[in-house]
Amino acid sequence: MLTIHGDIRSGNCLKVKWMLDALGCDYQWVAVDIMSGESRTPEFLLLNPFGQVPTVVFEDGRALAQSNAILLHLAEETPWIPSDAWERAKMLEWLFWEQYSHEPYVAVARFQRVYAGKSADEVEPRLMERGYAALARMEAGLAGVGWLAGGQGATLADLALVAYTRVAHEGGFDLAAYPNIRDWIGRVENAFGIQ
Amino acid sequence: MLTIHGDIRSGNCLKVKWMLDALGCDYQWVAVDIMSGESRTPEFLLLNPFGQVPTVVFEDGRALAQSNAILLHLAEETPWIPSDAWERAKMLEWLFWEQYSHEPYVAVARFQRVYAGKSADEVEPRLMERGYAALARMEAGLAGVGWLAGGQGATLADLALVAYTRVAHEGGFDLAAYPNIRDWIGRVENAFGIQ
Numbered sequence: 001m002l003t004i005h006g007d008i009r010s011g012n013c014l015k016v017k018w019m020l021d022a023l024g025c026d027y028q029w030v031a032v033d034i035m036s037g038e039s040r041t042p043e044f045l046l047l048n049p050f051g052q053v054p055t056v057v058f059e060d061g062r063a064l065a066q067s068n069a070i071l072l073h074l075a076e077e078t079p080w081i082p083s084d085a086w087e088r089a090k091m092l093e094w095l096f097w098e099q100y101s102h103e104p105y106v107a108v109a110r111f112q113r114v115y116a117g118k119s120a121d122e123v124e125p126r127l128m129e130r131g132y133a134a135l136a137r138m139e140a141g142l143a144g145v146g147w148l149a150g151g152q153g154a155t156l157a158d159l160a161l162v163a164y165t166r167v168a169h170e171g172g173f174d175l176a177a178y179p180n181i182r183d184w185i186g187r188v189e190n191a192f193g194i195q
Numbered sequence: 196m197l198t199i200h201g202d203i204r205s206g207n208c209l210k211v212k213w214m215l216d217a218l219g220c221d222y223q224w225v226a227v228d229i230m231s232g233e234s235r236t237p238e239f240l241l242l243n244p245f246g247q248v249p250t251v252v253f254e255d256g257r258a259l260a261q262s263n264a265i266l267l268h269l270a271e272e273t274p275w276i277p278s279d280a281w282e283r284a285k286m287l288e289w290l291f292w293e294q295y296s297h298e299p300y301v302a303v304a305r306f307q308r309v310y311a312g313k314s315a316d317e318v319e320p321r322l323m324e325r326g327y328a329a330l331a332r333m334e335a336g337l338a339g340v341g342w343l344a345g346g347q348g349a350t351l352a353d354l355a356l357v358a359y360t361r362v363a364h365e366g367g368f369d370l371a372a373y374p375n376i377r378d379w380i381g382r383v384e385n386a387f388g389i390q
Binding site for chain 2: 049050052062064065066067068069070072073076085086088089090092093095096097099100101103104137140141
């Protein structure tokens, strides 16, 4: 059975859990508390030298990190990776953008509030500014389309981006002015059976 | 003919150029000076709402951003994307890691020196510290293997990571203590014909 080493509060870890749930795969969850340094112990670094969660360990002992790489590996041959080459390229564009231009702001602002216990005033203004820029980009990208990659169904781009977008309010982001995003969150939760 | 909108000093843009050169594809290069805001003009945002370079525009007018997504699209059906599912997963792991844990430090330190004209003392110590951590991770990952994804030949992981690693010294990083990386840089340059 596959094992996920992860922190249940982390969107990057939840993405992988939701994917396995949607695929109907059995797995074991090993809780790693990143706040107490559990992802940096010698034992964990042996498993994943990147020292990051989620890390997935397959039955044969091989380990894979990077949430979006894990999703792409698990979802091979499923409709969540479009068969159309262009739609697949747009899905990948969103997946890389998520890790570079969304997660470092939307997730990190939430991290400072939820994990580190900072007040709204203590969160770096740059995080809020860039987080809102990322949300504005998504809002525009969802105008007139149901799914981020632009096709007829949900893809990994939707799963990856929903992880931190659905809890953006916990980082202090107000989604009131983002109706496309709010509708899309419900659609993605339905498509993947996210509670 | 395909058009690359890019900045020739940017490793993210050069990756795409090297890929097209290696594939023997013709393309047009449109210089975008990010320092003077050319990637944020209304005209450019119409082309790429992400406001980032590189952006590739195909003959039919469709545009694609995110360097590693562009590489994955261009290299479909080539040996630079391994046919083995596990090797492909490890390639993807490195590609996402590059954008999250390497580029934001190694490339940004270089940006501060080369583009913004800062002295070594003016570069944020955190960038150097995390940049060296990324280089140490690569050095360990290259122990006993020729290529990052662990297979018998170069993959997109090598191309993506070499872009900023080969110019890391311009950001003040000393590769003297990283012999695996130094050997690997030469191998990757040869494999892709990088001058």
